[in-house]
Amino acid sequence: MTQSLTITRPDDWHLHLRDGDMLRAVLPETARHFGRAIIMPNLVPPVVTGEQAGAYRDRILSALPEDMMFEPLMTLYLTEDTDPEDVAAAHASGLVKAVKLYPAGATTNSASGVRDFDKVRPVLEKMAEIGLPLCVHGEVTDPEIDIFDREEVFIDRVLDPLRQATPGLRVVMEHITTAQGAVYAQSGGSDLAATITTHHLIINRNHILVGGIKPHYYCLPVAKRENHRQALRIAATSGLPCYFLGTDSAPHTDANKLQACGCAGCFTATNTMALLAHVFEEDGALDKLEGFASKNGPAFYRVPENPGQITLVKQDAPVAFPEQIKTPDGPVTVFDPGFAVHWTVA
Template sequence: MGIETLTIRRPDDWHLHLRDGDMLRAVLASSASQYGRAMVMPNLKPPVTTAGAALAYRERIREALPIDSGFTPMMTCYLCDATDPAEIRAGFNCGAFAAAKLYPAGATTHSEYGVTSVERIGGVLATMQEIGMPLLIHGESTDPVVDVFDREAAFLRSTLALILTRYPRLKVVLEHITTEEAADLVLRDESGRLAATITPQHLMFNRNAMFAGGIRPHYYCLPVLKRERHRRALRRAATSGSPAFFLGTDSAPHETGAKESACGCAGIFSAPVALQAYLTVFEEEQALSRFEAFASENGARFYGVPFNQGTLTFQRTPTRVTGDVELADGRRIRTFLGGETLPWTLA
């Protein structure tokens, strides 16, 4: 008979979009009730580019939390061509920034203010290397001649290779990796300064999910879902026991009308069920004993923070996923796997 309950140390989400305003207040509880910490993404409008903006955003998140919440938001700096290295240093030293995020300009949601060339942020990267500040990367080429399904691999060969060579002590996290090439690159690294997060959707689905019986906008995210061989490679990496891979949901809420439109937004809101989705994958790969490290330990070690106190317990009870979260004005956000049944529930 298989395991009926599983208890793990309280996990962290190392890649999370909380948005702002009414949407922040609608989605925050889904993450705060489960995770001890989250690395909060800075691609608001306008983006979080200064220490002052990061502190103000952190305060808005804290104000939306229950009084007794133990959830800690960790803030990131949105890198632009004009980012001042002195701002990076000051923000990291005062605790406003835990890391900085590199969005290639135009690569994803609200990335239009991002970096157009690594050459333009050389001083920033040198400063980050010096002070030990991690660089988080949305690793996709924005060259229009590169096929959308090849953009991650192209980025690895060009931009990432340049960064790793020029800044040999810079800590780098490849966010939401989607390809066999990325997984193999991280697995081969022996420096300990390269890591990757993996989302539940990229572990559970390949690109066919976006076209099953028609266009399925709620499976559209960036980077997009890839071929089956890539999904299998990600599953092997996540469940391998390698400390270089850890949980990062990339949960990214959009109201339903913005997803189901002529030009739908990229992003999947997975926060309410991501842990059960990950757990399902680990069980299918016969790797339940490695789930706690992936969810609760590897990321903390990489970022140099203590493990969380407390635990979460999952029960083998089939649970139908609730389909929507409602905003204050009545608009709705579709939850990942809404209407589907998962074999585990959070006790």
């Protein structure tokens, strides 16, 4: 029996598109289903000024197939040299929708990130004044802190003091991975929210390590214990407006994933909406999927919802998603949830 669900066209509030050949290869995988996406600025070199964000936006739009409609929502990479007035001008122009905070060394291409938070306070104060959100990669990088504890420690040591010191600052806790993160996201009213990825709703750390190392499940922040995955499922399917979708879909070629020091990231752009329908149905919350994927994000970012719709269809036979996306640089493996999926986007 065929089952269908029609929802407002969704947005992805955390996306990596890279640049050049990789951008051209992976952009259609997102634009096929999503109306907009917050574009991560961690290129090499990073996107740190309004002028650079505008140039990157132009490259994205020039790579978009003519038959697709998609709006890239640009961000700036926060550094200790970021100019508050450039940030304000880029925001006032309508170009930049957020600023991204990477603690230096926390993840892919984060070497230019922040080490001394006192040096970025003028930028944060300006952002609070103009209502521009700060998107936070919430992990400390101290070598003595266990990688599985870095999100919880970041909330206590960095995020909470930073928010207390900057009243009115609007913050998105990106790709939360812990029960503590899910709880904290509810504590800030309309000025605090959290994105949750598709893959963190599906995998825990056992999927990476049991039965041999699975490089295509390795991401940062790394997947945690099962109790944290369950907490994320409860949060995503709760209907609470502080949670919304940010896939953190991150393309790396297999050659860069399958090596002694492989890259972190799961590529989920291709099958995210089908996987979310599976998860939400499994948890008896299909009626909450539209809020999570299509409504809560626009409400937080203070933009209109997308005008269009998509229809998800459940079929009897499992859906065969492509195993890889071909790029001139090499294949990018599509995230495999490890179970049969019967949902697809019509």
